[in-house]
Amino acid sequence: MADQKRMHQDIETLRKISEPCAAGTQRPSYTPEYREGVEYMKGRMAEFGLEVREDTVGNLFGVLRGTDPEAPSIISGSHLDSVKCSGAFDGIAGVVCALEAARMIQESKKPLKHTYEVLGTIGEEGTRFGQVLIGSQFMEGSFGEAQLDSVKGLEDGLTLRETIRNYGLTGDPAGACRRQDKVKAFIELHAEQGPILENAGKSIGIVENIVAISWLEVSVHGVASHPGTIPMDVRHDAGVGAFELICAVTRYAAQHYNGIATVTTGRLNLLPGSTNCIPSECDFTLDIRTCDEAARADLIRYTVETAKQVAVKCRVEINVQEAVHREHVPTDSHIEDLVEEAAAKLGYSHMRMNSGAGHDAMIFKRIWPAGMIFLPSHEGLTHHPDELVAFEDMEKGANVLYEVIRMLDEE
Ligand SMILES: [Zn+2]
The missing domain is CATH 3.30.70.360 (Alpha-Beta Plaits)
Structure with a gap:
């Protein structure tokens, strides 16, 4: 079972890794603070035996090799960057729960057939460039050389290429693109960022469409x-x-x-x-x-x-x-069914719903089966210092994610 304490440590550590700001957490992509957050996550991944790597644009991976080298990867994660004066859960909750699922796999002593990758994407929020979903679009392949020059910092005017180089990476699109890779499923767990689950008294949201x-x-x-x-x-x-x-x-x-x-x-x-x-x-x-x-x-x-x-x-x-x-993006119906089955098996209240916000999952859905798990956002607050996902819901989310990964692995 998932361990709230480990997730609490990760969330609270990352909350404090922030640029100076009036309130909350501020960790825009390609900043020293973003680097510090990534290094913390790398340490936590390595501690539990994951292979750690960063691609050429700054997406972070923690990899658990499967027993079948031919089997496609199962990937779970979300974004590690934040808006200005943000809370500690938007995006980060999905990376922390994906890492928790990896820890559970390790502790089970029952390795997966499929390789499992924990993903922390970079540049999902438009904070620094006014351009959202940067890391995932390099992975998916619709971003390349052109965007390295056309995307510019809102405040410093530097191109994305210059910014990535200053951050210490090459920015070579070929080193980030995963378009040709066979991937069995991408699952993104995310705070709902609205009041629907909390008002309905449900713990798990099964996302059917992204608006x-x-x-x-x-x-x-x-x-x-x-x-x-x-x-x-x-x-x-x-x-x-x-x-x-x-x-x-x-x-x-x-x-x-x-x-x-x-x-x-x-x-x-x-x-x-x-x-x-x-x-x-x-x-x-x-x-x-x-x-x-x-x-x-x-x-x-x-x-x-x-x-x-x-x-x-x-x-x-x-x-x-x-x-x-x-256009709206329907999520993968098979992943929806697995999330529903896992939530029911674990005895967690759940409901099907739509996402009113865009997410990395809608980019990955262009090339892979992709689905989303939502957790309740207290009072619907998000992009706000008081943003909160209860740790008991984080625990439920990680348990559902783990079950879904196991079910996918055994198909
Ligand atoms: Zn987000």
Whole structure:
């Protein structure tokens, strides 16, 4: 059985390995603190007899060789980097539970036929480059020489290539790409990052889909003028047009798609942006997420149609562009079934659900069977210093992961 104490030690040690920050943990990729976290994990992997290696872009592996050298690998893990002022569980929980499963395999004295790899990916969060899922996309092969030069640090302006070299690695894409490797399964355990499991009183989430995302960029054009001289019924106020549209779309989503889709305006810009001027321009974003393609299509249709009505009503022009369109990613149904079977066998409460956030698993699903296990996030908090996954849930997660690995190994 999994040992909470070991996982507690790993989580609490990594929590303290942080850049100075106002609160929480801050360990962006390719920093001295990231290196320190990796060295700690290497030590823990070696302590339990795993072969340790880092690929050319900084993904970390702890490998337990299987008894059958021809058998494909089973890989489990998540990301080791963090956002700014983060908690101690996002990503890290998945690496620590994957390592705990390796320790359980070692303690069982019953080696696997398949090689088992514990993975800690680098650059999953967009903290340093504004680009997410870097390490996994080098492994999957869609990132290569081009991204080494095109991806640049948000603060230092250095290219990814320069950053990786300064970190002490070559960055050679060929040394990271695993596209040709046969892999039996990739399993990512992750904090849910939402309140659904906790509210339902369930310990284990079986992820069925990772959400589709549409980013709509909306621009509203009006006419700037004096705020005191233009009567309300003749002005062309770009701000009012934007607010009407945002309220209409979010209300529509809440009425028709609560629990199915989300709509969020996270960025809004008013021009000229002064107290004594009617806004002439307003640009804003609508982030639409859902696993239901019909819901996405309907929300986009509603946005476009409502924009036309609001444009007439508010005497403005409105343009709606879909800047990002990413399909939802169904996880591997066989892995879903195994996670469900393992949770049931262990007597843990569980439910099937979707992931509202993107994860490395959706990248690996392009080339390998990939699945996810979610653990409850206390109060749904994430990307927050108080982020918490209860250690009893970490223990359950590691036990489920171990069972799934055993079942895959015996197939
Ligand atoms: Zn994460």
